[in-house]
Amino acid sequence: MNRLYDLVVMGGGSGGIASARRAASYGKKVLVVEKSRLGGTCVNVGCVPKKIMYAAADLAHSVEHDLPAYGFPNFNAGDVQWGLLKQRRDAYVERLNGIYARNLKNSGVDFMHGISTFGTDGKIEIDDKALEADVENVLIAVGGKPVMPEIPGIEHCINSDGFFELNERPKRVAVVGAGYIAVELAGVLHGLGSDTTIFCRKHGVLRSFDDMIQSVLHDAFQRDGIALQPNSSIARVDKDPTAGSLSITTTTGQVHDGFDCVLLATGRTPLTEGIKAIFNCQVFMKYLGLGLEHRGIEITRNGFIPVDEYQATTSKGVFALGDVVETAALTPVAIAAGRRLADRLFGGLVDAKVDYTNIPTVVFSHPPIGTIGLTEEQARKQYLAEEIKVYTSIFVNMHYSLYENPNDKPKTAMKLICVGPSQRIVGLHVIGRGADEMLQGFGVAIKMGACKRDFDACIAIHPTAAEEFVTMAPWGLS
Structure with missing residues (x-):
């Protein structure tokens, strides 16, 4: 082997790229491996396209509700050209993918498109082929994905990723979930003219937030016309074979029908799942799993990789950050963790680490x-x-x-x-x-x-x- 990588990053999301570029700024040789589009969840199916849709809904809300008060004609939010909005949003995201690629190149970071795993010998493999290089450090930053609960009719539902694939504005939507993703997407859909209902398992949404926040938000739902169905756990989703509409049956037997879209926003899970099933299906696991067991790295019951305060796993020279670890699942947190890690490993800042207290x-x-x-x-x-x-x-x-x-x-x-x-x-x-x-x-x-x-x-x-x-x-x- 005639190549040496000081750092190989598994995953080309915001945290991984931030760490890679910071390491390269110290003159280190770095490789980023990504199987999909650069930028990870945030750029492609998260913060960025969501904020664009939020901005569109906010504009529609202002034009429909605010402008009449200032003497301007009324406007119907349902008139939005959804297809045109999606086209321009997707084009913007594609430009960002290109910017990320150019930034890596300009920083001197190598990039490979493929699936990175640990082989049986504990060394890095890309698409099942050994990486012909010596590797000093590895950063696992492969991110996460939406949870899809195992209920009858799940094939009729979409998740937050699927929201960004919608080619038309759904007329009547059921959003299932109580976290910030459910709340944000419900607000976007309603603001752009969809009849929107939120189903949540307990008394309301954003239950980990301050009581004042919850109360004012619930009042806003009522004022704006977003329906809230509390204490409603979903048992099944059915599709009418004639009309094509969807119905939701709750665990208490209540039926809510007439939806043309059911969006599940019931949480996210790290992309480490299924690793233990390697004993049952080797090929399946080589695609989904990271081969962590070949480095003696265990995962928690929920699929997270345990790390210490310096992002170090139980395997020497292997680190993890972002959605695969059990810290605040926020893009700026992953970016900060990635940069601090590179500062510590390569910049001489031996105590560099993220302070997870008081995160706005x-x-x-x-x-x-x-x-x-x-x-x-x-x-x-x-x-x-x-x-x-x-x-x-x-x-x-x-x-x-x-x-x-x-x-x-x-x-x-x-x-x-x-x-x-x-x-x-x-x-x-x-x-x-x-x-x-x-x-x-x-x-x-x-x-x-x-x-x-x-x-x-x-x-x-x-x-x-x-x-x-x-x-x-x-x-x-x-």
């Missing part, structure tokens, strides 16, 4: 949500009651001030959760117009340990919604 998170719902830190419920479990001070504010964004019917005006809600004599902010939550864009700056402040007095000392930018965070009554005067 946005949900592109309608209205959008921004959150960082503890929920009020979490804070009350972690701190004594007398240590906690909570500030809240619910108001109407000035953007909606000209609505004639007060009941039609969307609400913005904010919450600060503070602890201790200094009132250090341990949680910040906001739902309302602009929440997605305002959170980044507040995220920096909280990451730096900001206290309520720091917010109080900041001059408000008026008139904005964000100013409410720095004008809440200070020091217990609320």
Whole structure:
């Protein structure tokens, strides 16, 4: 072997590519192997195309609901040219695929298209052929995929990946799930004119979020016309052989029919599944599995690869990040982990690692949500009651001030959760117009340990919604 790779990256998603390019910047020889399109879930069937669809739905909502209040003619969101929107969105994603490829090339990173696994000797194989090179380090960043539950009629359903393959706007949609993917896609579909119903197993959606966020979002569903079917677990999906419509039967026997699309957003699973089945079906596993057992790497019951705080697996020289590990499944988290790993391995920053505390998170719902830190419920479990001070504010964004019917005006809600004599902010939550864009700056402040007095000392930018965070009554005067 006359080639040496300091790093081989299994998977060409955002985290893997970020790590590869950072390693190459230190003069290291790097190879990225990807079986599909570069950019991973985020670029191809996640953050990027979703944000475009969100923007389209947000525009449709503004034109249909906001512009009449400002004296402009009405508009029907159902008039959207879905096919044209999809064509332009897909073309944009394809351009990004090309940009990722050029960035790898310009960074001096080698790229191979294929399926990378560990062979029986523990060495890297690509499409079942040994990689003829010495490899110092391996990064597993193969990502995940949507979960499809094993229920009768599952073949009639689509998942979040399938959403981006829709060539026409469905007229009546059932979205099954309670997480951010279900909420976001339901909002997009409804905003673009689809009659949308959300089915969730328990009392509502986004149950891990602060109670205030859940309450305001549920009110927004009711105001906007998104139907919510709580306490509804799906038992089966049937297709009418004549009409072609779909019906959902819940585990309690309730039947909901007349849908032309059932979208399942019930979670994601890492692309490590099926590894143990190698003893039953060798060929099947060479395609789906990574051959982790050949490096002595075990997976958790849920298919995740255990890693330490430095992304290291139990096998020397093998690391993992992104959706295959049990950390926050967010693209920026994977990117940060990939860069820190390269900094530590090749840049001399021996302690470089990701800090997983206080990660700012946005949900592109309608209205959008921004959150960082503890929920009020979490804070009350972690701190004594007398240590906690909570500030809240619910108001109407000035953007909606000209609505004639007060009941039609969307609400913005904010919450600060503070602890201790200094009132250090341990949680910040906001739902309302602009929440997605305002959170980044507040995220920096909280990451730096900001206290309520720091917010109080900041001059408000008026008139904005964000100013409410720095004008809440200070020091217990609320």
